Structure formats: structure tokens, C-alpha cells
Amino acid sequence: MARLDTGRRDAGGPGADGPSGVGRRGAGWKSAVSGELPEGHRKSQAVQSMFDAIAGRYELCNTLFTLTLDRRWRAAAVDALGLEPRSEVLDVASGTGDLCRELAGRGFSPVGVDLSWGMLANARGGAPTIQADAASLPLPGASFDGVTSGFGLRNFADLPATLAEMARVLRPGGRVALLEVATPANPLLRMGHGLWFNHVVPAVGGVLSDSTAYRYLPRSVTYLPSPERMSQMMQEAGFSHVANRLLWGGLAQLFTATRSPA
Numbered sequence: 001m002a003r004l005d006t007g008r009r010d011a012g013g014p015g016a017d018g019p020s021g022v023g024r025r026g027a028g029w030k031s032a033v034s035g036e037l038p039e040g041h042r043k044s045q046a047v048q049s050m051f052d053a054i055a056g057r058y059e060l061c062n063t064l065f066t067l068t069l070d071r072r073w074r075a076a077a078v079d080a081l082g083l084e085p086r087s088e089v090l091d092v093a094s095g096t097g098d099l100c101r102e103l104a105g106r107g108f109s110p111v112g113v114d115l116s117w118g119m120l121a122n123a124r125g126g127a128p129t130i131q132a133d134a135a136s137l138p139l140p141g142a143s144f145d146g147v148t149s150g151f152g153l154r155n156f157a158d159l160p161a162t163l164a165e166m167a168r169v170l171r172p173g174g175r176v177a178l179l180e181v182a183t184p185a186n187p188l189l190r191m192g193h194g195l196w197f198n199h200v201v202p203a204v205g206g207v208l209s210d211s212t213a214y215r216y217l218p219r220s221v222t223y224l225p226s227p228e229r230m231s232q233m234m235q236e237a238g239f240s241h242v243a244n245r246l247l248w249g250g251l252a253q254l255f256t257a258t259r260s261p262a
């Protein structure tokens with residue numbers, strides 16, 4: 001796999017792990033994500049180390065915990081871009097490359113960017129990848145036709161700065177599709193969803209991967225702004241035609257928008 005190693009060892013802040021130092025910070029992230037949800041630099045460091053730690057079994061857990069629906073949601077995100085084949089698309093928070101593979105399979109040219117060396121080391125599919133913080137992309141302005149992100153929003157420590165970076169690297173008229181989890185409004189579905197994500201996911205995640213991480217991930221939904229606030233933030237970042245759509249009865253949600261002319 002081609003790897004655009006930008007050499008940005010500072011992406012996670014002081015002491016950030018490099019490609020050979022994945023996990024060097026040890027389990028300090030566990031205390032950071034166990035109590036009150038971390039913010040700012042502390043969040044960034046904890047999220048990076050947590051994904052380093054769970055990278056090996058990330059895709060297996062995702063597939064299991066969403067009963068494979070995650071694949072359909074990523075496909076819906078790529079559909080919603082509405083771009084021509086061969087368009088260049090930056091996948092932000094690309095993780096182990098699921099969305100890059102979906103994009104490549106549809107004839108697009110994806111580039112992945114992620115904070116976690118561990119996730120990038122486990123990436124499959126052959127798309128070029130960059131290790132960097134999405135809030136400070138080492139990429140020229142107006143260099144992509146599309147930007148995607150799958151389940152990244154609640155993990156970003158600085159969402160306004162990240163949205164501004166997404167807008168900056170897009171060509172005017174470029175499209176963005178941001179996929180995230182959601183909480184269903186239907187009371188019955190909401191109850192089942194709560195049981196699944198607050199009880200089954202941490203228990204099974206603890207056996208297959210790491211219980212602290214899979215207790216934190218459902219809690220991290222509280223970082224998500226409301227759809228109205230998120231739309232406002234996207235407009236402030238330089239997007240127009242912002243839309244929010246629920247997928248599968250509100251189990252997931254998709255934000256789409258167009259880069260406004262400069």
C-alpha cells in the first residue's frame with residue numbers, strides 16, 4: 001500500500017506515537033476516556049491511542065455491532081456525493097480504509113487521512129494514506145472534488161477547525177458526505193438501540209477487543225452536535241446546500257453539502 005507519510009509526528013501533540021511507536025503511550029488513554037469525556041488536546045491524544053489499541057479488530061467489531069449495516073451506510077455516503085467517476089476524494093478519519101475501498105470500488109481516486117498510526121497500519125485496499133490531524137491537513141487548498149468521513153465527527157477534538165479544513169481542500173462546487181451514528185426517535189427502536197450499544201457492545205467488545213474502548217464509543221455520541229447546529233457549523237465553514245438525512249430509521253445519519261464558491 002502506498003503511504004504518504006508526511007512525517008507529521010506532532011499530529012497527536014507532544015509525545016505522539018510514530019509508526020514504530022504505536023501504543024508507546026500505554027494505557028493512559030483508558031483513564032482519559034473512563035470518566036468525564038475529555039476535550040481538546042486530551043481528547044485528541046486519548047482517541048489516537050484508543051484507536052491504535054483497537055485497530056486490529058476494529059473492522060470485525062464494526063461489522064458485528066452494526067450487523068453489517070455499516071457497509072450499506074458507507075455505500076449511501078458515496079452515492080450521496082454524486083460525483084463523476086475518477087473524481088479525487090479525500091476520506092477524513094479513514095481508519096482501516098472501509099470508505100476508501102468503497103470509493104475505489106466505484107471508480108473514484110481516494111486518499112485516506114487518519115490520526116491513528118495503528119488504524120493506518122491495518123488499512124487494506126491500497127489507497128494512499130496520510131497520518132495527520134484532520135484539523136490541520138498537510139494538503140494544498142482546492143485539491144479534491146469530494147470529501148467523505150465515516151464515523152469521524154464525534155471523534156474530532158476540534159470540529160469547526162476540521163470542517164474548515166474539509167472546505168479548504170475542496171474545489172468550489174466539490175461535495176462532502178459525512179456519515180455518523182444517530183439515536184433513533186422511535187421509542188421501541190430507541191430502547192433496543194440503547195440495550196445493544198450500552199450493554200451488548202461493551203460486553204462483546206470487551207471479549208473481542210477492549211472493554212474500555214467499547215464502553216467509551218457509545219458514550220462519545222454525546223459529542224455530536226444536533227443536526228441543526230451541525231448544519232450551521234457546516235455553513236460557517238464554507239458549505240452550502242447542507243442537508244441531513246437519517247438512515248435505517250435513525251440508526252445512522254448523513255450530512256451532505258456543496259463547497260461554496262470562494
Ligand SMILES: C[S@@+](CC[C@H](N)C(=O)[O-])C[C@H]1O[C@@H](n2cnc3c(N)ncnc32)[C@H](O)[C@@H]1O
Pocket residue numbers: 044047048051062092093094095096097098099113114115116119132133134135149150151152155156157
Ligand atoms: C470510528 S473510526 C472510523 C473509521 C472509518 N472511517 C470507518 O468508517 O470505519 C474513527 C477514526 O477517526 C480517527 N480520528 C479521530 N480523530 C481524528 C483527527 N483529529 N484527525 C484524523 N483522524 C481522526 C481515528 O483515528 C479513527 O480511525
